[in-house]
Each structure stands twice: as structure tokens, then as C-alpha cells.
Amino acid sequence: MFSIRALKHREGFVLDVAIQVDSPGVVALFGRSGCGKTTLANIIAGLLPADHAHIEIDGVALDGNGKSLRAEERRIGYVFQDARLFPHLDVMGNLRYGEKRVKSSISRRISLDMVAPLLGLESLLSRRVNQLSGGERQRVALGRALLSQPRLLLLDEPLASLDAARREEVLPYLEKLRDELAIPMIYVSHQFEEVLRLATHVVLMERGGVVSQGRLDELSLHPELRAIVGPDAVGAVLHGTVTAVDGGTGLATVRIGNNSLRIHLREAKVGAAVRVQLLARDIILATSRPENLSVRNVMTGAVSRVVADDADTDLVYVDIGGALVLSRVTRAASIALELRTGLPIWVLVKTVSIRGHAFYEAPETVQERSQQYESRPW
Numbered sequence: 417m418f419s420i421r422a423l424k425h426r427e428g429f430v431l432d433v434a435i436q437v438d439s440p441g442v443v444a445l446f447g448r449s450g451c452g453k454t455t456l457a458n459i460i461a462g463l464l465p466a467d468h469a470h471i472e473i474d475g476v477a478l479d480g481n482g483k484s485l486r487a488e489e490r491r492i493g494y495v496f497q498d499a500r501l502f503p504h505l506d507v508m509g510n511l512r513y514g515e516k517r518v519k520s521s522i523s524r525r526i527s528l529d530m531v532a533p534l535l536g537l538e539s540l541l542s543r544r545v546n547q548l549s550g551g552e553r554q555r556v557a558l559g560r561a562l563l564s565q566p567r568l569l570l571l572d573e574p575l576a577s578l579d580a581a582r583r584e585e586v587l588p589y590l591e592k593l594r595d596e597l598a599i600p601m602i603y604v605s606h607q608f609e610e611v612l613r614l615a616t617h618v619v620l621m622e623r624g625g626v627v628s629q630g631r632l633d634e635l636s637l638h639p640e641l642r643a644i645v646g647p648d649a650v651g652a653v654l655h656g657t658v659t660a661v662d663g664g665t666g667l668a669t670v671r672i673g674n675n676s677l678r679i680h681l682r683e684a685k686v687g688a689a690v691r692v693q694l695l696a697r698d699i700i701l702a703t704s705r706p707e708n709l710s711v712r713n714v715m716t717g718a719v720s721r722v723v724a725d726d727a728d729t730d731l732v733y734v735d736i737g738g739a740l741v742l743s744r745v746t747r748a749a750s751i752a753l754e755l756r757t758g759l760p761i762w763v764l765v766k767t768v769s770i771r772g773h774a775f776y777e778a779p780e781t782v783q784e785r786s787q788q789y790e791s792r793p794w
């Protein structure tokens with residue numbers, strides 16, 4: 417789907433990246449401030465010339481082999497931190513602007529009738545830009561970008577200027593774009609929460625380079641990611657499948673590895689693929705089967721390894737059968753329990769502490785949508 421190589425020298429900074437993503441979905445560029453995310457996004461969009469670039473999206477070469485398409489020829493819908501709407505136009509006028517930029521030779525797959533309900537814009541169409549909240553502005557910016565019939569949406573920290581409540585308001589719309597339109601997206605962020613909810617592939621960047629890339633569950637325990645998000649936000653990200661939903665309690669049972677977890681999930685459906693994060697600080701370990709506890713989620717596994725995190729704390733990796741969970745325990749507890757590789761262990765986690773809101777459709781569904789998408793002549 418994406419093949420990106422870019423080299424750019426700036427005073428005191430070198431961007432040198434190679435990104436290869438074969439699956440459809442949302443590719444998150446994640447890293448600290450100044451690591452080069454926006455520089456790369458601008459090169460992809462054709463707004464910044466690189467010293468060397470090879471950019472291919474869905475088999476279409478945008479840059480490379482001596483040919484570089486101009487920004488307006490790339491069909492990339494770029495949404496920035498600030499919505500950059502036209503203040504003299506109302507919402508409808510801003511959306512129509514996106515449509516006007518489309519060449520007649522391109523078939524229009526995305527219509528205003530589709531975008532308005534998808535982004536909850538129906539009641540806002542006649543509003544002036546200065547009558548919109550920050551979240552609404554970003555939704556209009558997304559709509560305008562979509563109506564330009566992009567082959568790729570490039571979102572550079574689209575929620576960064578919003579407060580937490582507004583971010584929560586916009587995030588479900590981004591999830592809908594990912595799941596219902598299956599439009600390829602590159603999502604630039606330094607907010608792990610957003611990556612956790614949206615990304616299907618993560619590119620971890622540091623000082624102008626790619627440290628690692630892959631699925632978030634594979635990268636969640638990467639030391640560099642740990643260093644960026646900090647000890648309190650460190651935890652295993654796991655993929656599982658909903659096997660049951662209890663209508664009474666609203667709890668979904670999610671199969672992960674050889675174990676099951678009960679999780680609060682919005683709109684959980686049996687068979688849906690789910691992503692959950694278990695923060696290392698919330699995981700309790702026991703060396704014998706625990707009884708008479710209020711904790712609902714008890715998984716079984718074996719200690720995979722124990723590593724020192726700091727002077728007083730150990731990180732314990734537990735294999736729960738095909739997946740690793742991380743627990744942060746005091747060195748004193750680690751010694752008292754004689755934690756060591758191979759030791760059978762029970763892993764406890766309170767339902768309320770599981771971040772299970774991030775979920776997406778079964779990969780095969782996304783794959784199917786993507787194939788439909790690719791078969792369209794636009």
C-alpha cells in the first residue's frame with residue numbers, strides 16, 4: 417500500500433526514513449516533538465522538496481525515478497492542526513471548495529451526501545466558520561479533504577489544538593472514516609492515546625529516523641516507545657476477538673491468547689477484532705491461583721523474563737499464550753515471589769483499568785473494503 421523512502425538534510429537535522437506498509441488502514445507516524453514527523457508529512461504531500469524521495473501509494477508513484485508529481489497532482493487530502501477553513505465561506509462553501517478541486521477525469525466516489533452524515537455536519541452546513549467549535553472546524557476540514565477525492569488522507573496532529581473533551585468528540589469520526597470508508601490514512605501524532613485508538617500500523621520515529629515499525633501490539637513493548645510514553649503509560653497492547661457480550665452488564669468477553677478478559681466496550685459485537693491496552697502499573701501477579709478476589713480478570717501464563725526498570729522496580733514479561741503482558745512490580749515483590757523465567761504465574765487486572773475502547777473491524781473486513789476501494793477507477 418505505502419512505500420516511502422525520504423532523505424532530507426536540514427541544518428542540524430537529517431531525515432532519513434524508509435517505510436513499507438503492505439496492509440490497508442491507518443499508518444501512525446509517532447515520535448517526540450522534533451523527530452521529523454511534519455517534515456516527512458510535507459515531503460509526502462509534495463509541499464517540501466526532499467534531497468531524495470521515492471513515494472508510492474497504492475501502486476501509484478508520486479515521487480521517484482526522476483519524476484515528482486506536484487502537490488496538487490498527488491491527490492492527498494491534508495488536514496492540519498488548525499483547520500485552515502475559509503472564513504468568508506460557510507460550512508457548505510468550505511466543503512464545496514474540496515469538490516471544486518477535483519478534475520473531471522476522476523470519478524467521484526465520496527459525495528457531500530455521504531460526508532455530511534458521516535462527520536455529523538448536516539446541521540452545520542449554513543454556519544459561518546466563526547460560529548463553529550474547534551472540533552466542528554476539524555470535522556469540516558476532514559470533510560473538505562474527503563470531497564477532494566483523495567487517494568490518501570494525511571492528518572498532521574489534527575486534534576492537537578483541541579482540549580480533551582473536543583478530542584473525544586472528534587476521535588469517533590476518525591474511527592468511522594477508517595472503518596467505513598477504508599480510505600488509507602497517514603496520521604501524525606505524539607499522543608499515544610490517539611495512536612492506540614486509530615492506528616493499524618505504527619512507525620516509531622526518533623531523531624529523523626525510523627526506530628521500528630509494525631502493528632501496535634508488536635511494538636507496544638518496544639523500549640523506545642516505553643521511553644517516549646513514560647513509565648505510567650507503558651503497557652502491552654493486545655489483539656483479541658469478542659466471543660460474547662453480556663447485554664445486562666455491558667461487558668464483552670474478549671479472547672486473547674489462551675485467556676479471556678472481560679472488558680467494557682462500546683458497541684461490541686461478537687466476532688469483532690479488539691485492541692486493548694493493559695498498563696504495566698495495573699497488572700498484579702500471583703504465584704498461586706488467587707481466590708475470593710473482586711478482580712474479574714485472572715489470566716494464566718508463565719514468566720518470560722524479568723528485567724530491571726530502575727533501582728527499585730522490575731518489569732516482568734508474562735507469556736499468556738501467544739501474547740506478552742507486562743507488569744511493573746517493586747524489586748522487593750519480585751524477590752519475595754522469586755520471579756524467574758518459566759515460573760507459572762496468574763495475571764490479575766481490574767476491568768475498570770483496561771483501556772479497551774480502541775477497537776476496529778476484523779482485519780479481513782478492512783481488507784475486503786480495501787479491495788473494493790482499490791478496484792474503483794479513481
Ligand SMILES: Nc1ncnc2c1ncn2[C@@H]1O[C@H](COP(=O)(O)OP(=O)(O)OP(=O)(O)O)[C@@H](O)[C@H]1O
Pocket residue numbers: 426427428429447448449450451452453454455456606
Ligand atoms: N523550516 C525549517 N527549516 C529548518 N529546520 C526546520 C524547519 N522546520 C522544522 N525544522 C527542524 O526539523 C526538525 C524536525 O521538525 P518537524 O517539525 O518535522 O518535527 P515533528 O516531529 O513534526 O515535531 P512536532 O511534533 O513538534 O511538530 C526539527 O529539528 C526542526 O527544528
